[in-house]
Amino acid sequence: MQKTLIQSDYNLKANNTFGIEVQAKKYTEITDEDDFKSLIEDGVLLKDERLILGGGSNVLFTKNFDGIVIKNNIKGIELLGENDDHVFVQAGAGETWHDFVLYCIDKGWYGIENLSLIPGNVGASPMQNIGAYGVEVKDVFHELEAVHISSGETHYFNKSSCEFGYRESVFKMDMKNQYLISSVSFRLSKKPNFSVEYGAIKQELDKMKVSELTAKDISNAVINIRSSKLPNPKVLGNAGSFFKNPVIDETTFHQVKGAHENLVAYPAGEGKMKLAAGWLIDQAGWKGKVVGKCGVHDLQALVLVNHGGATGQEIYDLSSEVLQSVKEKFGVELEREVNIY
Numbered sequence: 001m002q003k004t005l006i007q008s009d010y011n012l013k014a015n016n017t018f019g020i021e022v023q024a025k026k027y028t029e030i031t032d033e034d035d036f037k038s039l040i041e042d043g044v045l046l047k048d049e050r051l052i053l054g055g056g057s058n059v060l061f062t063k064n065f066d067g068i069v070i071k072n073n074i075k076g077i078e079l080l081g082e083n084d085d086h087v088f089v090q091a092g093a094g095e096t097w098h099d100f101v102l103y104c105i106d107k108g109w110y111g112i113e114n115l116s117l118i119p120g121n122v123g124a125s126p127m128q129n130i131g132a133y134g135v136e137v138k139d140v141f142h143e144l145e146a147v148h149i150s151s152g153e154t155h156y157f158n159k160s161s162c163e164f165g166y167r168e169s170v171f172k173m174d175m176k177n178q179y180l181i182s183s184v185s186f187r188l189s190k191k192p193n194f195s196v197e198y199g200a201i202k203q204e205l206d207k208m209k210v211s212e213l214t215a216k217d218i219s220n221a222v223i224n225i226r227s228s229k230l231p232n233p234k235v236l237g238n239a240g241s242f243f244k245n246p247v248i249d250e251t252t253f254h255q256v257k258g259a260h261e262n263l264v265a266y267p268a269g270e271g272k273m274k275l276a277a278g279w280l281i282d283q284a285g286w287k288g289k290v291v292g293k294c295g296v297h298d299l300q301a302l303v304l305v306n307h308g309g310a311t312g313q314e315i316y317d318l319s320s321e322v323l324q325s326v327k328e329k330f331g332v333e334l335e336r337e338v339n340i341y
Contacts, residue, residue, distance in 0.1 A: 004028050004035045006044065006068070015071065016056040017119060019237035020312045024051075026068040031075070031094075033147055033154065033182050040152040044068060050149070051341065052180050054121035055096065058128060058239055059339050062312035072123055074182050077103060082190070088142055090185040093123025097130075105215045109188040111140040113215040114195055116222040119233065119240055123181040127171040128337075129164045133198045133222060138164040142187040146179040155179070166268075167244055167337055194218060200225050229300045237306030238297070242319060243277045244337045256330055277326075277334055278302040284325045291318050316340060 010027030013019055026048065030036045039045050049067030053059070074092040077100065081088045087109050091100050101116050114135040124130070125137045126144055141164070144157050163170040171179060194213060196202055204221040205213070231238050248256070253273040257263045260283070268274035281287065281301035288298035293310035295318070297303040304315055304322075323334050 004030060004038050010069070012056075012061060012065070012069065015053055015069070016059055016061055017233035017237065017239055018060055018306050018310075018312065018315065019233070020061045020306070020310075020315075022061040022064050022312065024065045024067070024069040027071070028068065029071040029073050030180075031073050033074070036070070036147055036180050036182070037152050039070070040147075040149065045070075045149055050177065052177075054093065054124045055119060057119035057233070058124060058337070059341060060239060060312050060315055061341050062316050063341075065341060070180070072121070072180065072182075074123075076183075080185055085191065086187050086189055088185055088187055090183050091122045092183050093121060093181045095122040096120075097122055097125055101219065104186075104188060105219055108215075109190070110192050110194075110215055111135075111188045112137075112186070113218040114201075114222060116219040117226045122184050126162055126164075126184055127169055127181065128167055129169050131167070133201055134195045136164070138162075140186045140188055142185040144181055144184045146181045148179055150178070154182075166247060230303060231297055231299075231305060236297075237308075237310075238303050239338045241277075241302040242304045242336060242338050243281070243302055243322075243334045245274050245277045246280075246332050246334055247272050247274050248332065249273075252332075256332060260330065275332060280326050280330055280332065280334070281322055284322070284329050286322055286325065291321075294318050296322070 006026050006028045008026060010024045012024055013021050051065060052070045052072055054072050073094040075094050076092040077095065078090045079087060080090050097120050098117050100122055101112050105113055114133040115130060118130050118132060126141055130137050141159050146155055146157060148155055192215065201221050204224055205217060208221060210217045230240060247268045250271050250273060253265060264276035264279040265273045278301045286296045287301040289296050292314055293307050294315045295305055295307060297305050304319060306315065319336060326332060326334050
């Protein structure tokens with residue numbers, strides 16, 4: 001098995017969408033499972049702290065990484081099978097998520113058009129259970145293939161074994177840092193079953209004067225909405241939504257609603273309500289605020305930005321101030337969605 005090239009003191013600025021200047025003690029890239037298994041056989045992954053990196057769109061580095069960073073570049077898209085109603089399509093974990101979405105739309109496979117323009121790679125999609133505009137990856141997930149880091153064995157995870165939750169999976173909890181996800185397969189529909197209940201999509205489609213709705217129309221509407229609210233990380237360093245929308249019980253909801261009658265919230269299952277974190281942060285006075293070289297985006301308060309030259313620690317400290325401020329004003333605890341290193 002061919003040895004994988006390992007670089008020392010590698011600058012990770014281009015590998016994280018915040019554009020933070022940090023170094024990895026060791027760095028390597030893999031293009032297939034054999035590359036990864038060679039690292040396991042060499043014992044490299046068991047000696048050092050390790051981080052498997054995809055698109056770098058959901059991480060914040062607060063210091064140099066004193067271990068090995070493995071960039072997952074496993075590519076490829078394959079049709080595994082189909083029946084009268086569905087196709088089963090597999091994508092390498094290193095495929096760019098948005099490119100995969102556009103590929104499926106072009107093929108006439110439905111189900112992920114609402115997830116257009118979400119940053120990151122395919123491998124992170126089940127890990128985070130990414131979601132937007134009424135759709136989550138778990139809704140279309142079929143199976144994933146992953147390599148167990150300690151043993152080098154390939155394991156398969158179905159929907160139930162992934163233990164999906166709101167922006168959560170078993171790979172962010174009990175099995176964190178135990179697996180490399182090499183590929184993900186999805187069960188997509190051959191027939192359109194569009195989800196346009198979210199007001200923002202309806203309004204955008206109206207603006208676009210769409211007559212006969214297609215998946216491409218929905219994708220374009222989502223791209224328009226996201227582009228108008230979210231900064232391009234190539235222009236302004238960010239990791240998309242930095243905070244999760246908090247889910248609270250109905251008793252707490254009525255207490256908060258009693259004190260803040262304009263509270264923005266949505267049903268989140270039996271006895272639960274989901275609050276709009278962006279609204280909470282905005283009402284706490286943070287939207288558009290600049291603190292040193294970082295700040296809160298002026299169009300979307302969920303997004304923290306690097307205005308140029310900010311350290312990861314400065315962005316983390318800003319997030320702590322936002323958390324504390326929201327807790328003091330509303331009595332609600334926000335949680336970071338971004339992974340901190």
